Amino acid sequence: MKYYVIAGEASGDLHASNLIRELKKEDTTAQIRGWGGDLMQAQGADVVRHFRDLAFMGYTDVLLNICTILRNFKFCKKDIMDFKPDALILVDYPGFNLRIARWAKEKKLKVIYYISPTVWAWKEKRVENIRRDTDRLFTILPFEKPFYAKHNIEVEYEGHPLLDAFENNKGSYGSREDFISENKLDNREIIAVLPGSRKAEINYMLPEFLKTAARFPNYQFVIAGAPSLDYSLYAKHMKDLQLKVIFGKTYALLNFSKAGIITSGTATLETALFNVPQVVCYKGNPISFAIVKSMVMKNLKYISLVNLILDKPILTELIQEKMNVDNIEKELSALLDEGKERTRLLNGYQDVRTVLGGGGVSSRIVRKIVNLLQRKN
Numbered sequence: 001m002k003y004y005v006i007a008g009e010a011s012g013d014l015h016a017s018n019l020i021r022e023l024k025k026e027d028t029t030a031q032i033r034g035w036g037g038d039l040m041q042a043q044g045a046d047v048v049r050h051f052r053d054l055a056f057m058g059y060t061d062v063l064l065n066i067c068t069i070l071r072n073f074k075f076c077k078k079d080i081m082d083f084k085p086d087a088l089i090l091v092d093y094p095g096f097n098l099r100i101a102r103w104a105k106e107k108k109l110k111v112i113y114y115i116s117p118t119v120w121a122w123k124e125k126r127v128e129n130i131r132r133d134t135d136r137l138f139t140i141l142p143f144e145k146p147f148y149a150k151h152n153i154e155v156e157y158e159g160h161p162l163l164d165a166f167e168n169n170k171g172s173y174g175s176r177e178d179f180i181s182e183n184k185l186d187n188r189e190i191i192a193v194l195p196g197s198r199k200a201e202i203n204y205m206l207p208e209f210l211k212t213a214a215r216f217p218n219y220q221f222v223i224a225g226a227p228s229l230d231y232s233l234y235a236k237h238m239k240d241l242q243l244k245v246i247f248g249k250t251y252a253l254l255n256f257s258k259a260g261i262i263t264s265g266t267a268t269l270e271t272a273l274f275n276v277p278q279v280v281c282y283k284g285n286p287i288s289f290a291i292v293k294s295m296v297m298k299n300l301k302y303i304s305l306v307n308l309i310l311d312k313p314i315l316t317e318l319i320q321e322k323m324n325v326d327n328i329e330k331e332l333s334a335l336l337d338e339g340k341e342r343t344r345l346l347n348g349y350q351d352v353r354t355v356l357g358g359g360g361v362s363s364r365i366v367r368k369i370v371n372l373l374q375r376k377n
Contacts, residue, residue: 001027001373004085005034006076006100008051008093010197010227011266013037015115015161015362016091018168020045022366033083035076036091038227048079052228072096077103086373087112094118098126101133112369113137116155120147121300127151136372138365141309142355156368159361162266165251166273167359173252180256183246188220191332192253192260192276193243194267197226199233201263204283206237209261211325212332214241219258219336224250259335261328268315269305272349277335277342280304280315283323306348309355314348 003023007016017039023030024044034040035049049072077100080088087110090097094117104111116139119126127148130137137155139145145157173179180187193213195205206223213221223234225247234245246253250267254260254274262271264282271278282303302308304315316331318324334341 001029001086001370002031002033002083003087003089004080004083005032005036005040005045005089005091006093006097007034007036007040007091008096010037010051012091012093012115013039013051014165016040016045016089017043018161018164018362019089019091019114019366022362023370025363026366026370033079033085034089049075050228069096073099076100080104080109081107086110087369089114089369091115092117094126098129098133102129105133110373111135112372114365115140115161116144116148120144127153136369138368140361141305143308143311156365158364158368159357159359160269161361162269162273163356163359164362166270169251173255176256179252183222183244183249185222185244186220188218189258190253190256191216191219191221192257192262192271193221193223194250194260194262194271195223196263196265196267197228199229200284202226202229202233202237204285205263205281205323206234208281208283208323208325208328210237210241210243212261212328213243215325215329216332220244221261222246222253222257224253259332261332264303264317264319266305269309269352272306272352275346275349277345278315279328279331279335280306280317281323281328282317282319284320286320306352309352310348314345314351 005016007013013036016036020032020040020043023032032045033048034045036045036047037051041047088104090101090113092115098117101111101113111134113134116137117126131153139155139157140160142157145155148155193209195202195209221243223243223245225234225245227248231245254271254276257276260271260276260278262268262278262280264280268278268280302313303317303319306315307313318327
């Protein structure tokens with residue numbers, strides 16, 4: 001069968017690549033085309049648009065790039081129709097994918113949505129669009145299934161796909177000595193710096209992270225570079241303090257880190273799965289943030305996945321004006337100390353694993369997708 005997969009971000013590329021790997025096992029005739037990144041391509045997908053060209057963040061960024069976005073929609077629709085897929089698999093990326101889903105249903109295409117839009121956080125009325133425009137929705141957070149049940153929508157929950165990514169890579173990082181040697185690091189303990197995957201995030205976050213690093217001379221701070229971005233974006237923020245930027249090795253970096261300064265997003269859960277104590281940070285354009293705060297954060301107690309999954313404040317969240325070097329230094333110091341705060345946080349990580357369950361998520365989802373399509377045919 002033929003599958004068209006659309007993933008518009010680094011995390012979507014990761015989860016879509018795991019799906020594609022399992023699809024090729026379950027359906028040996030599978031032809032896969034779509035939008036994504038290097039990981040999807042490595043699994044054999046024909047990637048016609050890379051997510052590095054799709055990373056528009058916030059209302060201001062979207063408005064400035066509206067012509068490019070409209071051209072992307074036009075190209076995507078034509079490419080789908082030319083390919084004639086048996087199913088369209090949409091991975092997260094709701095601003096784009098929900099619009100494509102509506103168009104696809106009008107064209108009578110089979111639409112499978114993987115990784116639910118955060119309708120539980122904002123724009124709850126979109127659940128009706130999801131009901132109308134999707135044939136099957138797979139969620140990845142345990143609280144999403146009862147949320148949709150409240151709206152009389154049946155969804156599938158098989159666990160979080162990061163468990164697969166974690167299990168698939170376990171034991172593949174070599175020794176700490178090799179990691180240090182290969183990346184030209186020294187023997188000081190490592191603090192992982194994950195400033196996000198979009199240019200706007202890095203421009204807002206990285207300057208504060210660099211100031212924090214200067215206050216911890218006994219540790220080496222190492223930046224996880226986003227695969228879609230160039231080194232020059234990081235270099236322009238580094239003057240006297242030159243930190244190492246490592247691309248394509250985020251999991252290895254986390255595996256050998258003592259603690260982390262992490263931008264809110266999927267990375268907070270990834271960091272937790274590696275048992276790395278972290279300070280969660282977020283800062284953005286003041287206008288965009290004010291809009292998001294009024295529309296989204298009034299419905300949420302937390303912004304990090306770890307806290308949302310457990311519904312309690314395991315991680316400290318430094319948001320907007322609270323995200324400054326003094327607060328980061330204070331919270332990070334507490335986590336570096338082998339005391340109660342570090343122990344409390346690591347115990348919380350064990351609770352996260354218990355709630356999420358085991359691996360094999362991608363395989364179970366793929367079996368359901370293929371069975372759904374085979375019944376239809």
